[in-house]
Amino acid sequence: xxxxxxxxxxxxxxxxxxxxxxxxxxxxxxxxxxxxxxxxxxxxxxxxxxxxxxxxxxxxxxxxxxxxxxxxxxxxxxxxxxxxxxxxxxxxxxxxxxxxxxxxxxxxxxxxxxxxxxxxxxxxxxxxxxxxxxxxxxxxxxxxxxxxxxxxxxxxxxxxxxxxxxxxxxxxxxxxxxxxxxxxxxxxxxxxxxxxxxxxxxxxxxxxxxxxxxxxxxxxxxxxxxxxxxxxxxxxxxxxxxxxxxxxxxxxxxxxx
Amino acid sequence: xxxxxxxxxxxxxxxxxxxxxxxxxxxxxxxxxxxxxxxxxxxxxxxxxxxxxxxxxxxxxxxxxxxxxxxxxxxxxxxxxxxxxxxxxxxxxxxxxxxxxxxxxxxxxxxxxxxxxxxxxxxxxxxxxxxxxxxxxxxxxxxxxxxxxxxxxxxxxxxxxxxxxxxxxxxxxxxxxxxxxxxxxxxxxxxxxxxxxxxxxxxxxxxxxxxxxxxxxxxxxxxxxxxxxxxxxxxxxxxxxxxxxxxxxxxxxxxxxxxxxxxxxxxxxxxxxxxxxxxxxxxxxxxxxxxxxx
Ligand SMILES: Nc1ncnc2c1ncn2[C@@H]1O[C@H](COP(=O)(O)OP(=O)(O)O)[C@@H](O)[C@H]1O
Ligand SMILES: [Mg+2]
Numbered sequence: 120x121x122x123x124x125x126x127x128x129x130x131x132x133x134x135x136x137x138x139x140x141x142x143x144x145x146x147x148x149x150x151x152x153x154x155x156x157x158x159x160x161x162x163x164x165x166x167x168x169x170x171x172x173x174x175x176x177x178x179x180x181x182x183x184x185x186x187x188x189x190x191x192x193x194x195x196x197x198x199x200x201x202x203x204x205x206x207x208x209x210x211x212x213x214x215x216x217x218x219x220x221x222x223x224x225x226x227x228x229x230x231x232x233x234x235x236x237x238x239x240x241x242x243x244x245x246x247x248x249x250x251x252x253x254x255x256x257x258x259x260x261x262x263x264x265x266x267x268x269x270x271x272x273x274x275x276x277x278x279x280x281x282x283x284x285x286x287x288x289x290x291x292x293x294x295x296x297x298x299x300x301x302x303x304x305x306x307x308x309x310x311x312x313x314x315x316x317x318x319x320x321x322x323x324x325x326x327x328x329x330x331x332x333x334x335x336x337x338x339x340x341x342x343x344x345x346x347x348x349x350x351x352x353x354x355x356x357x358x359x360x361x362x363x364x365x366x367x368x369x370x371x372x373x374x375x376x
Numbered sequence: 377x378x379x380x381x382x383x384x385x386x387x388x389x390x391x392x393x394x395x396x397x398x399x400x401x402x403x404x405x406x407x408x409x410x411x412x413x414x415x416x417x418x419x420x421x422x423x424x425x426x427x428x429x430x431x432x433x434x435x436x437x438x439x440x441x442x443x444x445x446x447x448x449x450x451x452x453x454x455x456x457x458x459x460x461x462x463x464x465x466x467x468x469x470x471x472x473x474x475x476x477x478x479x480x481x482x483x484x485x486x487x488x489x490x491x492x493x494x495x496x497x498x499x500x501x502x503x504x505x506x507x508x509x510x511x512x513x514x515x516x517x518x519x520x521x522x523x524x525x526x527x528x529x530x531x532x533x534x535x536x537x538x539x540x541x542x543x544x545x546x547x548x549x550x551x552x553x554x555x556x557x558x559x560x561x562x563x564x565x566x567x568x569x570x571x572x573x574x575x576x577x578x579x580x581x582x583x584x585x586x587x588x589x590x591x592x593x594x595x596x597x598x599x600x601x602x603x604x605x606x607x608x609x610x611x612x613x614x615x616x617x618x619x620x621x622x623x624x625x626x627x628x629x630x631x632x633x634x635x636x637x638x639x640x641x642x643x644x645x646x647x648x649x650x651x652x653x654x655x656x657x658x659x660x661x662x663x664x665x666x667x668x669x670x
Binding site for chain 2: 194195196198199201202203205209210212213214215216220221223224227228229231232236237238281
C-alpha cells in the first residue's frame, strides 16, 4: 500500500517563479491496484510521481509505503521496491553499454555490486528468453550498445529492466508517448502483461485516453494539483473516453480558454 | 635510440595517468584537477619512504593508498558539500601542494643511489647485461601493463558496470537502488590512485621528487585520452585503456620532437596549451558531427 498524506508542495517558493502545485493532497493506492492517471499539462502528474519516488522533496505531509513513513528516505533507497520508466526512452538505459550489460545490471538490483564478474554467463539464456517475449528482435543483439537501438526498442528494454527483479511498485510516466503508434501498442500490451502477471502495484500517467480507460482498474484525473475524478472497479470499467473528453473540455472552458 | 627509449619510458608512465584521467573525464564526465596534486603526492611519499630505506614496493602501495585518499577528499567535497566538480578538484590540488611539501620536507628531494624498483638486488641480477639499457623501460612497461589489466578487469565487474553507468546515465544507477554519489567517489579514488602510482614510478625513474612536477598533469593526461580515444574510435576491438596508453606515447613523442626541433623550455607550456586547445577543438568537432548524424 502506498499513501500520500496531506502533501504540500510549492516550486521556487519565495521567488517570482513561485508555483504552488499541491495543497493538502491525499492519495492511497492499494496493493495490486493498476492506476491510470490523466490530466492536462502542468496538472502535477509528474510531480506526483516524483514525490512518490523521492526525486523531489515535499514542503509538508508524508509518504508511506505499507504504513512506514518514507518521507525522508533517499530516492535511491526507495527504488529497492520501485521500478520506473520515463517518457524519454534514453532515461531508463545506459546508451554506451550493451544490452547484455544493461540487463546484467538490472538483474543484480537488490544485490551487492561487488568485484564479481558483471555478467553472469549462466543468466544469458534467461535474458534472451525475456527479450524474445518483447518481440522486437532484441534477443539477437545482446552485444549491441543500447545507444544504437530505436526509441521503441530502448523503451521495451527499459521496461524489462525495471521489472526484471521483484518490485512492489511500478511507476510509468507517459512511457509510450515518444513512440510510434504501433510500438506504443506493443509496449502497452507488454506493460499490462507484466503488471498483471507479477501483480505489481502500478501508477501509469498517460495522455492516451484509450489506454487510460482500457487498462488498469482505477482511473484518476488530475487538474491543478487536485484529483477531480477517481473511478475504481465498476465505475472505472464504465468510464468512457467521451466522458473524459467532456471533463477536459469543461475544465478548459472554466480556465477561460 | 636513447630518445626513443626516453619517449617510451615517459609515455608509459603517463599512460598510467591517462588511464586515471580516462576514468574521470571519459567515464564520469568529471574534469578532475586533483591529479595535478596527486601525481606529485605519489612522488613525495615514494621519495620520502625510499630515502628512509623502506622497500620501494611498499612505498608504491603507500602512494596508491594516498592517491585514493585524495580522490576520496575530492569526491566528498563534490558529493557531500555539493561543490562543483572543477572547483572540488582545484581545492584538493591546492591543498596537496602544501601536503606534498610537508611530506617531503622540502621542495626537492633527491633519491640517488637508493633502492628503487629499477635498482635493487633482484632486478640487478636477473637482467642480463645486453638488456641493461632497456631495464627501466621494461619495468615501467610491466607496471603500466599491470595497471591496464587491473583496470580492464575492474570495468568488467559489477562495481565497474555501475561506474560506467553513472557517467552514462545516473538515473539508471538510482533506479538500481544505488547511490550515484558513492559510485562517483569510488571512481575518483581509483583514478587518483592510478595517478599517484604514476608519480611514484616517475620519481623512481628520475630519482627525485620536485614539488612543481605536477603542474600540467591534467593537460597531458587529457591530451593522451583525447588523442587515444579519437584515433581508435573506429576500432571497437581496441580497449580504451590501450587507446589512451598509445595516445600518451604519441603525445610524448610530439613533445620530444618539438624540443629537438628547437622549442625552448620557456615556450613549452605555451605550446602545450595551444596543442591542447587544438586537440579539444578537433575532438569536439567530431562529437558534434556525430550528434548531428544521430
Ligand atoms: N522542477 C520544477 N521546478 C519548477 N517548477 C516545476 C518543476 N517541475 C514542475 N514544475 C511546475 O509544476 C507544475 C506541474 O508540473 P508537472 O508535475 O510536470 O505536470 P504534468 O506532469 O502533469 O504535466 C507545472 O506548472 C510545472 O511548470
Ligand atoms: Mg509530466
